[in-house]
Amino acid sequence: MQRDAARLLYGNAVAGIMISLLTSSFLVFAFSYPRVDPLKKMWWFGMFILLLFRFIDVIWWKIKLQNTEFDGKKSITHFVIGANITAIMWSIYLVYCTNQVNDVQLTTTIIAIAATAGGSATVLAAHKYTAMFYPCILLVPGSIGLLLSEEKSLHLLGILGLSFAFVMLLISRKSANFTVHTLFLKNENSVLIDSMEEKVKQRTQKIYELSNLDPLTRLYNRTAFLEQLKRVTTKSEKQFALLFIDLDGFKKINDSIGHKAGDDILRETANRLNQFTSNTQLVCRWGGDEFLVVFAETDEKRAVEKSNKLISLLSEPHTTENSILSVGATIGIALYPNHAKTEDRLIQLADMAMYYQKKQMRSAVCVFNEEMEELFAYDLHLKNGLTKAIENKELRLVFQPIISSQTLKVAAFEALLRWQLKGKDIPPDEFISIAEQYGLIHEIGAWVLNQACLEVKNWNTEQEVIVCVNVSVIQLQDDNFISIVESALSENLIPPELLHIEITESVFASDLVVITDQIKSLQAMGIQVSIDDFGTGYSSLSAMQDLAVNMVKIDRSFVNKIDSNGKAIISAVMHMSEALNFTVIAEGVETQEQSQALLNLGVHYFQGYHYSRPLEIKNIPAYLEENQNNT
CATH class of the missing domain: 3.30.70.270 (Reverse transcriptase/Diguanylate cyclase domain)
Structure with missing residues (x-):
């Protein structure tokens, strides 16, 4: 607000200074009286110097400060000092003239100064006290001088001067109040507009961020x-x-x-x-x-x-x-x-x-490269097929026997999932990863569990035969997994002891806290848990001890190399089994020599083509009967 007031004062200053210069020059040089001319010219010289300084101040302000965030209070102080000194100079001249010049010059001087006083009400309205002081100091001392004059004819001029001064005081006060109020409203509106602009700017930025930036990373969304x-x-x-x-x-x-x-x-x-x-x-x-x-x-x-x-x-x-x-x-x-x-x-x-x-x-x-697109298209083809595989009855289970190394009797069957898509058999190592990738493994895994329990229920054997079901780590991490297992058992009236859960060794690369809790929950139900493909890269002794699984299945790659370094690894696993109290199953047993070597190492169970390929459900009763008769 003070800066706006300074702008108004300095904006009118040049015109006011020029009028003061012209008026003072006219009054001093238009009337010549040798007796008073030297003093008048001295006064004029003083007024000229004052006006020159004021003019320089105005020009400096316009060049250096006008378009900057200048100190408004300081600028107003500079201006009003010059203006008030100018008013005092005019007052001195009028007082001097009341006693030293003739009637014509005195009348001309009074008119000129009265006009200046009248103009000041508008020109100086931006500073209330200067606007009120200026006409008073111009008119009051001179009017008092007229009243004190010996010539009674001048008394009337003195009264008129005082009256005009009083009127100008009221007008100047009112004009200044109006100007100050106008500046206040302008600045208040300016603050309001600035505030609104800032809020609009902030809101615009917020909208931009919400619509364009990720809220967590501040990157593009x-x-x-x-x-x-x-x-x-x-x-x-x-x-x-x-x-x-x-x-x-x-x-x-x-x-x-x-x-x-x-x-x-x-x-x-x-x-x-x-x-x-x-x-x-x-x-x-x-x-x-x-x-x-x-x-x-x-x-x-x-x-x-x-x-x-x-x-x-x-x-x-x-x-x-x-x-x-x-x-x-x-x-x-x-x-x-x-x-x-x-x-x-x-x-x-x-x-x-x-x-x-x-x-x-x-x-x-x-x-x-283009090969990837073909693989992607194939994966997409499998994914689309898997979404309806259960509905279209394309999935089935086959069962591979697990044989006791001591009695050679069937101790369990491992349920293996098969999928035939439009008449073509899809290998499990192709479609299982697809099911895991696209979140289909939960539905398919639940179907496998339920179907395996259903088949165990339908086997008519004197001996209780266990079914082993492979479970993905993704399934095991599901909060609902235990409920799914319980549902499969209860719906098919199967005791938990006839169900074993097999999890791959990749479980060691997962969250062991969650996995351990799930395994303990299964074991508390009476279900045994085994680690499949043991020794292929993830396992550790400490993790084995924490998990406390019931069985370990040695990967076929070690059985195939039993004549070389595979034997040492299997022997080490058997020592671990004694220390950690778990049972060992050897996968991929394909020859009698392998079977005998594994037996010599103390392996508890065998599984592989030497004993049987995976069996279709309809062939299981005959296989079980033959196994019982042969042993």
Whole structure:
């Protein structure tokens, strides 16, 4: 508000100064009286110097301060000092004239000063006290001088002067109040507008962030990234590389340590991506622990080099939740325009390359090629078929016997899942991974459990035969898994002792706390648990001790090498079984020599083609009868 007042005062200053200069020059030089001329000219010289300083002050203010955030109070002080001194100078001149000049000059002087006083009410209205002081100091001393004059004819002028001064005082006060109020309203509205503009700006920024930025990482979200990528693909023909990045091991951290640690890792990953790209590239959090990055003007060789460096950066340890955690990154690359020219297709191909690489080896880089698309199409074909496999009755179970090494009697059958899609047998190692990848394993696994229990119920044998069912680690981690097992047992009236659960050795790479709790719950029900494919890479002695499983199945790869280093490994497992109190089953037994060697090592049970291939359900009764007769 003070700056606005200063602008009004200085805005009218040049005109006021010029009028004062012209008026003073006219009054001094238009009337010549040798007796008073020297004093008048001295007064005029003083007024000229004063007006010159005021003019310089005005010019300096206009050049240096007018368009800046200047100190309004200081500027007003400079102005009013000059204006009030000018008023005093005029007052001195009028008082002097009341006694020294003739009637014509005195009348002219009074008129000129009265006019100046009248103009000051408007010109000085931005500063109330100066606006009121200026006409009073101009008129009151001179009017009093007229009243004190010996010439009675001048008394009337004195009264008129005082009356005019009083009127000008009221007018100046009212004009100043109006001007001050106007400036107050202007600034109040300005503050309100600024506040509204700031709120609108903040709201606009908030809307932008909500619609364009991922709230956790502050990277582009899907929508914004797709829009930006579309602009690039439509406006530029320059080659670039699109990276699809998936963090390795993130889910385990998120599930075991907590979502806060997971969020910290995602934020730090975003920071590292921005650091690596120097904030000049398109970077996006695609969802979950997946990120997209565009490297502009980059060919395949350069993209692979940069991706390997990026993997190293993203794989550096994270310190969070008082823990040092590590995740890896697998990257798939699609090139524009070599592989695709649209944003959707580029992302699809980079995603395809990433998943392909994940199946081969994690924490590595893969560039898309046409072979991957064929594999992806095949996987999609299997996925679509699996979604209706149960409904279309395409799934069935076959059962491979597990034989006691001492009696050679059937102790159990392992239920093995088979799938025939449009007349073609699909190997389990192809469709099981698809079922796990697309979340179909839960429904299929529940069907297998129920179907296996149903078949056990239908076997008419004097001897109780156990059924072993393979369970995915993904199933085992499901909170509803125990309920699914209980339901399969109760619906088919099967005692828990006739059901064994087999889990693959990959369980050791999972959240052992959750797995251990699930195993204990199964064992509390009377169900025994075995580790399948033991020795293929994940197991550890400490984990074996914590899990406390009932059985271990030695992988066929060691049975095949029993004549070499396989024998030492199997022997070590047997020593472990004595210490940890679990039973050992050897898989892949195909010859009598292998059977005898395993028996000599003390293996408890055999399973393999030497005793039987997996049997169709209809052939089981005959096999069991033959087994009983032969033993």
